[in-house]
Amino acid sequence: xxxxxxxxxxxxxxxxxxxxxxxxxxxxxxxxxxxxxxxxxxxxxxxxxxxxxxxxxxxxxxxxxxxxxxxxxxxxxxxxxxxxxxxxxxxxxxxxxxxxxxxxxxxxxxxxxxxxxxxxxxxxxxxxxxxxxxxxxxxxxxxxxxxxxxxxxxxxxxxxxxxxxxxxxxxxxxxxxxxxxxxxxxxxxxxxxxxxxxxxxxxxxxxxxxxxxxxxxxxxxxxxxxxxxxxxxxxxxxxxxxxxxxxxxxxxxxxxxxxxxxxxxxxxxxxxxxxxxxxxxxxxxxxxxxxxxxxxxxxxxxxxxxxxxxxxxxxxxxxxxxxxxxxxxxxxxxxxxxxxxxxxxxxxxxxxxxxxxxxxxxxxxxxxxxxxxxxxxxxxxxxxxxxxxxxxxxxxxxxxxxxxxxxxxxxxxxxxxxxxxxxxxxxxxxxxxxxxxxxxxxxxxxxxxxxxxxxxxxxxxxxxxxxxxxxxxxxxxxxxxxxxxxxxxxxxxxxxxxxxxxxxxxxxxxxxxxxxxxxxxxxxxxxxxxxxxxxxxxxxxxxxxxxxxxxxxxxxxxxxxxxxxxxxxxxxxxxxxxxxxxxxxxxxxxxxxxxxxxxxxxxxxxxxx
Amino acid sequence: xxxxxxxxxxxxxxxxxxxxxxxxxxxxxxxxxxxxxxxxxxxxxxxxxxxxxxxxxxxxxxxxxxxxxxxxxxxxxxxxxxxxxxxxxxxxxxxxx
Numbered sequence: 001x002x003x004x005x006x007x008x009x010x011x012x013x014x015x016x017x018x019x020x021x022x023x024x025x026x027x028x029x030x031x032x033x034x035x036x037x038x039x040x041x042x043x044x045x046x047x048x049x050x051x052x053x054x055x056x057x058x059x060x061x062x063x064x065x066x067x068x069x070x071x072x073x074x075x076x077x078x079x080x081x082x083x084x085x086x087x088x089x090x091x092x093x094x095x096x097x098x099x100x101x102x103x104x105x106x107x108x109x110x111x112x113x114x115x116x117x118x119x120x121x122x123x124x125x126x127x128x129x130x131x132x133x134x135x136x137x138x139x140x141x142x143x144x145x146x147x148x149x150x151x152x153x154x155x156x157x158x159x160x161x162x163x164x165x166x167x168x169x170x171x172x173x174x175x176x177x178x179x180x181x182x183x184x185x186x187x188x189x190x191x192x193x194x195x196x197x198x199x200x201x202x203x204x205x206x207x208x209x210x211x212x213x214x215x216x217x218x219x220x221x222x223x224x225x226x227x228x229x230x231x232x233x234x235x236x237x238x239x240x241x242x243x244x245x246x247x248x249x250x251x252x253x254x255x256x257x258x259x260x261x262x263x264x265x266x267x268x269x270x271x272x273x274x275x276x277x278x279x280x281x282x283x284x285x286x287x288x289x290x291x292x293x294x295x296x297x298x299x300x301x302x303x304x305x306x307x308x309x310x311x312x313x314x315x316x317x318x319x320x321x322x323x324x325x326x327x328x329x330x331x332x333x334x335x336x337x338x339x340x341x342x343x344x345x346x347x348x349x350x351x352x353x354x355x356x357x358x359x360x361x362x363x364x365x366x367x368x369x370x371x372x373x374x375x376x377x378x379x380x381x382x383x384x385x386x387x388x389x390x391x392x393x394x395x396x397x398x399x400x401x402x403x404x405x406x407x408x409x410x411x412x413x414x415x416x417x418x419x420x421x422x423x424x425x426x427x428x429x430x431x432x433x434x435x436x437x438x439x440x441x442x443x444x445x446x447x448x449x450x451x452x453x454x455x456x457x458x459x460x461x462x463x464x465x466x467x468x469x470x471x472x473x474x475x476x477x478x479x480x481x482x483x484x485x486x487x488x489x490x491x492x493x494x495x496x497x498x499x500x501x502x503x504x505x506x507x508x509x510x511x512x513x514x515x516x517x518x519x520x521x522x523x524x525x526x527x528x529x530x531x532x533x534x535x536x537x538x539x540x541x542x543x544x545x546x547x548x549x550x551x552x553x554x555x556x557x558x559x560x561x562x563x564x565x566x567x568x569x570x571x572x573x574x575x576x577x578x579x580x581x582x583x584x585x586x587x588x589x590x591x592x593x594x595x596x597x598x599x600x601x602x603x604x605x606x607x608x609x
Numbered sequence: 610x611x612x613x614x615x616x617x618x619x620x621x622x623x624x625x626x627x628x629x630x631x632x633x634x635x636x637x638x639x640x641x642x643x644x645x646x647x648x649x650x651x652x653x654x655x656x657x658x659x660x661x662x663x664x665x666x667x668x669x670x671x672x673x674x675x676x677x678x679x680x681x682x683x684x685x686x687x688x689x690x691x692x693x694x695x696x697x698x699x700x701x702x703x704x705x706x
Contacts, residue, residue, distance in 0.1 A: 228628070231628055232619075232621040234618050234619070234629065235618045235700060235701065235702045236702065236704060238618065241702075241704065243702045244704075246673060247670075247671035247672070247673060247701065247702060248671075250671055250683060251669075251671045269682075455704070458703050461671060461703060462620065462659070462701060462703045463621050463622060464622055472658070473622065473658060475663055475664070503704075504704050507621050507703055507704055508621070509621060
């Protein structure tokens with residue numbers, strides 16, 4: 001029997017020391033791993049209101065107990081900490097191959113504290129931990145860093161890095177892995193947190209066995225599941241998430257022209273997953289241990305000599321495509337490649353470009369801010385120039401790099417009307433006017449408006465989750481029952497994040513009984529389905545508690561005016577607006593929070609927080 | 610009557626009824642619209658809930674239809690003719706990232 005799950009590397013960047021911490025199994029059963037465990041460790045490590053980019057603000061990279069095991073779609077990890085973008089709790093997760101490789105080093109997570117005086121990369125190679133000078137990597141893009149480190153340290157290493165945007169503390173920089181294939185923990189600006197520590201990259205490689213207590217039982221439980229799981233996810237295998245562009249447009253879910261239009265049918269078809277398959281797809285990209293392969297691999301467009309790079313996901317096609325009225329697929333793929341190289345969240349970046357295009361149209365910005373740059377709708381070259389300005393913090397880009405709410409506040413006038421954001425973080429590319437539950441999901445999410453927080457819209461179209469009471473697909477426009485549904489799926493998706501398990505498994509038919517069985521086989525834990533739901537609820541509330549300490553309350557649980565009051569009647573959502581206030585009051589009650597959105601003492605006590 | 614193949618991609622709630630296809634199907638008419646009616650009438654309410662928009666009672670606009678691997682536009686769907694031996698795919702994606 002080898003090691004047990006729960007070994008975390010604690011790194012002090014200030015004095016370049018590290019130590020190993022074995023997490024108490026009692027704690028692990030309460031928080032599991034991923035962002036839940038990160039939030040728990042944050043609550044233990046940090047006292048007081050420490051700004052996100054303060055050296056004392058820790059940065060977490062965590063896997064979960066399933067990561068890298070035989071469980072399908074388990075090759076993920078997450079990053080977490082206080083968000084530089086919102087000032088509240090932040091987290092983002094990602095697939096690829098880095099998480100599994102970290103576990104092979106013998107560690108399940110890394111906590112970076114302090115700040116290095118000079119740029120470094122941290123490496124954990126065959127059990128040896130080293131702080132390497134990284135001055136020569138500073139300024140390099142994510143693809144270059146991956147290539148340079150692999151050249152130095154061997155092709156088997158896995159690299160997680162920031163790009164130039166993270167170095168410049170752009171508030172929506174991401175954390176990237178898998179080199180040119182560009183898998184990204186994109187949201188909440190955690191690349192800026194990593195950059196603030198002067199850490200350019202974390203490189204891992206190892207040969208240690210990933211701990212599994214009963215491998216035979218685990219294999220047996222997976223035997224029948226994998227075939228139906230891959231069958232149910234065949235659509236993702238075929239077209240990847242880009243396959244969503246056309247159907248999302250049809251039902252009014254696709255953001256068009258900075259969320260002001262509903263219909264864009266012919267143009268959506270031009271940037272669809274089908275066209276990507278026909279004209280650009282080289283092959284599927286598979287994360288570690290994944291039989292589905294929803295990732296897309298295309299050839300380089302920004303750099304045509306690049307044989308393979310990650311194709312744009314649905315979110316990118318929507319935010320940098322339809323939302324900016326850019327209907328050329330190669331143009332969007334080029335912008336996608338650019339954001340991946342620069343190390344910047346393509347959701348936030350697309351939102352920022354669309355916001356700027358509207359400001360330009362309305363005359364709120366012009367030559368004074370942009371010089372000769374033109375930001376007409378659909379101008380991909382203008383978008384590219386603006387993105388480069390943001391990543392380099394040049395001119396007007398420096399203001400945009402602070403986030404949309406901050407930028408709108410400084411621009412003044414009607415700018416805030418055009419800023420489709422909440423707490424300085426842009427809405428992702430699913431529309432609360434098309435799915436009422438998203439209004440609640442975005443406004444109450446534990447890490448800003450992120451569709452991945454609950455994926456609640458799945459249960460308003462096409463899938464169910466009987467173990468948490470969702471026996472039937474719900475009507476997408478109705479408010480009734482949505483508060484309870486969102487609470488339940490937020491809890492369950494929190495659990496999924498802590499496990500570092502791909503949430504597409506939910507569509508593939510994975511239920512809590514499977515998780516229960518796998519945790520028994522892998523960790524020897526005997527947790528009930530009720531225990532697992534409570535883990536999710538506990539972690540959600542712990543993160544809320546941290547954010548309450550940083551000032552979050554009812555006033556922050558809101559949505560931008562555009563999606564609350566502006567109808568997109570020409571599209572598939574018709575005249576619907578989300579019945580927000582009715583649902584929010586119900587949601588607070590179901591959560592055990594008071595009318596100001598603060599969890600009650602009774603709630604904390606019940607959840608042992 | 611014509612014999613065709615049908616498959617459903619991206620419908621987890623009816624995967625037990627229609628696992629990976631195609632499945633042989635005898636169509637009573639010659640259009641996609643008739644196919645939808647036939648599939649529903651022979652398989653009951655679960656199929657109806659999976660295929661129809663609850664608000665309009667029409668085919669869910671998020672569902673795309675492919676015939677022999679080629680998607681047809683939404684405008685074409687009601688009148689699109691099917692021929693003997695065709696493979697008709699009902700395709701719907703739920704997830705986006």
